[in-house]
Amino acid sequence: MSRTLDAGTFYSASPAAGPWRAFAWAGPYAPLLALYAIGLLTLSASRIALMLWQDDRVAAAGIWETMLLQGVRVDIILLGLMAAVPLLLLPLLVSRRAWPLWRALTYGWVIAMVALLVFLEVATPAFIVEYGVRPNRFLIEYLKYPREVLSMLWGGYRVELVGGVLVTCTFAWLSARLLRPWKNAATRWKWWQSLLAWPLVVLLVAFGIRSTLDHRPANPAMFALTADTMINSLILNSAWSVAYEAYRMKDEATSSEIYGKMSEADIVAEVRAAAEGFGGPPRKWLSDDIPTLNALTPTHRRDKPLNLVIVLQESLGATFVESLGGVPVTPELEKLKHEGWWFEQLYATGTRSVRGIEGVTTGFLPTPAQAVVKLSLAQQGFFTLADLLARRGYHTEFVYGGEAHFDNMRRFFTGNGFTSIVDEKDYENPVFMGSWGASDEDLFAKAHERIRAVHAEGKPFFSLVFTSSNHSPFEFPDGRIELYDAERGTDRNAVKYADWAMGRFFEQARASDYWEDTVFLVVADHDIRVRGNTLIPVERFHIPGLILGADIEPRRIATVASQIDLGPTLLSLMGISADTPMIGRNLSAEPPGQPGRAMMQYEQNYGYMHGHELVVLRAQQPPVVATYDPVAKQLGGDTELAEDDARARRALAHVLLPSWLYREQRYRLPATASD
Structure with a gap:
């Protein structure tokens, strides 16, 4: 039996079968319709499961129905983006000859998108x-x-990884089964009908992607309905969350403008005024071309400036330090804190290692963009402590147990003052090698060896030692510590091991001839697993900090402080007089009793904490102010601020400044700077 079809109709002998009948009526648009159906059901089911998993926080937010409805809106945005690629190609593929290509393209595309x-x-x-x-x-x-x-x-999430791959393959197979009739499908649509419907379909998909009639298309800020960042993220779906972040990376240089705008003159005026507000000698601002360049006069005058060693501890938040309200897994640090300057309210600028490196080694303020360690315009000629000290004859070295190319560290460091890089390949017969490289005891042994060698040559030195043992999957050698947790591979056991290794290093350093002319800083890059149900989980930005060595007398630093304050303070204690672009506070020159301030970047929220008052800037939303209780470790009392509120303007200036300085390449030393 045969059929006679006109020249505008595409034909195959296999009729629509099974569930595919629900989509076959849509002709050439049938697979895209199937993508929407599969996607909406899958994403909604996932969102419901996640909400049930986090039921206590969802219940506290009290927006179950709103989350589900707004979630469908986000899913339509994502599915529209996925459908847009083949949809835009359709006018080229609705001819009789191209019809098999259209079927093959959309068949593979839908399965791939579902799998993703x-x-x-x-x-x-x-x-x-x-x-x-x-x-x-x-x-x-x-x-x-x-x-x-x-x-x-593989070391820490093996079950999740294997399970995820199996579930993904299962869904891809089920999608292929559903779409199998499409591989040989017939359509009663004529080519001119397909083209006639195309503008309407494109319009509907485009509106779904834009998802609003406002002048600005939908973005994650529109779905930030609570003060709980995690709950806001549940409203989204993961594919769109990743896609939006990838899209936003093109605007790194202007990323801070999501909070508002301010003239360059006002930015500089606000930041300079804030920097003058903590007592001590007045700042001497030196340049309009480098707006933050200021003169640092040390409080400790020395005939020969001290050497510097910074021990940057991976993920060592206050949550692991008993005297800061954490669990007792840092006994060595607890002993050492009585020998130097112990920071009681020191806060990280962000949640990633590169942000900690940025704050500690450059004094640069945080932004919503990536840390400058990874940004193109900062790979050469960007201010670092190493650049300053190298110009004064210091041997500057980065010592790491893993591969220094990770997070672009090698490129950033070599382009900005570090004269030597020690990483994984430089360890002969290490005691233990884990997923992230040599263990911390190997790292500290190497650091001690390198410091002794440079000191023996009579050279001043700056060594940045970056640990890695406290990183998932938390691997470390046997027989070093008494485990805190019964299960071996936990963060608390890894911290205890890292602390043990650090304690051995300081025993060696104290017995060495370089101890008396070296100042040491022990500080965390960030806390581990920074999260919470507030706009900014301030308690998870709290980190330990300790300055010791040489002639440093024991002291408690009670003021609120930031990682950006460490550079100026260290230079002052080392006895170095310098012009630098760092706006951090020289805590050695401040009178006691100052409220202090700290800046924190958390997802798309930016916090400026002055004393215990925290101003939070939110993307395309009004700023709010809240009060942080450092004893109870709680943030409460959110109140919206007017955009012209002095506190909001001060916070805005501090987040706009670094983006502008980076974009204009004005965070540097003058070309003529020297000792």
């Missing part, structure tokens, strides 16, 4: 456990380092 969104949804719970939100730009950044990431996943 399912994989990211399956990965979401583990990501929330680690980072407190859905997958975001961190996922994109980690993709650049497959060896380290795969090793970490």
Whole structure:
């Protein structure tokens, strides 16, 4: 039996079968309709499961129905983006000859998109456990380092990884089964009907992607309905969260403008005024071309400036330090704190290692963009302590147990003052090698060896020692510590091991001839798993800090302080007079009793804490002010501020300044700077 069709009709002998009948009526648009159906059901089911998992925080927010409805809106945005690529190609593929190509293209595309969104949804719970939100730009950044990431996943998330791959493959197979009739499908649509419907379909998909009639299309800020960042992220879906972050990376240089705008003159005036507000000698601002360049006069005059060693501890938040309200897994640090300057209210600027490196070694303020360690315009000629000290004859060295290329550290450091890099390849017969490289005891042994060698040559030195043992999957050698947790591979056991290794290093350093002319800083890059149900979980930005060595007398630093304050303070204690662009406070020159201030970047929220008052800037939303209780470790009393409120303007100036300085390349030393 045969059929006679006119020349405008495409025909195949296989009729629509099974569930595919629900989509077959849509002709050439049938697979895209199937993508919407599969996607909406899958993403909604995932969102409901995540909300049930986080039921206590969802209940506290009290917006169950709103989350589900707004979630569908986000899913339509994502599915529209996924459908847009083949949809735009359709006018080229509705001829009789191209029809098989259209079927093959859309068949493969739908299966691939379903697999992608399912994989990211399956990965979401583990990501929330680690980072407190859905997958975001961190996922994109980690993709650049497959060896380290795969090793970490296999060591610490093996079950989740295998399970995720199996679930993804299952969904891809089910989607292929559903779409199988489409591979040989007939359509009664004529080519002119397909083209006639195309503008309407494009319009509907475009409106779904834009999702609003406002002048600005939908973005994550529109779905920030609560003060709980994690709950806001549940409203989204993981694929769109990642895609939006990837799209936003093109605007790194102007990223801070999501909070508002201010003239350059007002930015500089606000920041300079704030820097003058903590007592001590008045600042001497030196340049209009480098707006933050100011003269640092040391409080400790020395005939020969001291050497500097910074021990940057991976993920050592206050949550691991008993005297700061954490668990007792840092006994060595607790002993050492009585020998130097102990910071009681020191706060990290962000949640990633590169942000900690940025704050500690450059004194640069945080922004919503990536840390400057990874940004193109900062790879050469950007101010660092190493650049300043190298110009004064110091041997400057970065010592790491892993591969220094990770997070672009090698390139940033070598372009900005570090004359030597020690990493994984430089360890002969290490005691223990984990997913992230040599163990901390190997690291500290290498650091001690290198410092002794340089000191023996009579050279001044600056050594940045960056630990890695306290990083998932938390691997360390046997027989070093009495485990705190019964299960071996936990963060608390890893911290205790890292603390043990650090304690051995300081025993060696104290017995060495370089101790008397070296100042040491022990500080964390950030806390581990920074998350919470407030706009900014301030308690998870709290980190330990200790300055000791040489002739440093014991002292408690009670003021609120930031990582950006450490550079100026160290230079002052070392006895170095210098002109630098750092706006951090020289805490050695401040009178006691100052309220202090700290800046914190958390997802798209920026916090400026003055004393215990925290101003939070939110993307495309009014700023709010809250009060932080450092004893109870609670943030409360959110109140919206007018944009012209003095506190809001001060916070805005501090987040706009670094973006502007980076964009204009004005965070540097003058070309003529020397000793």
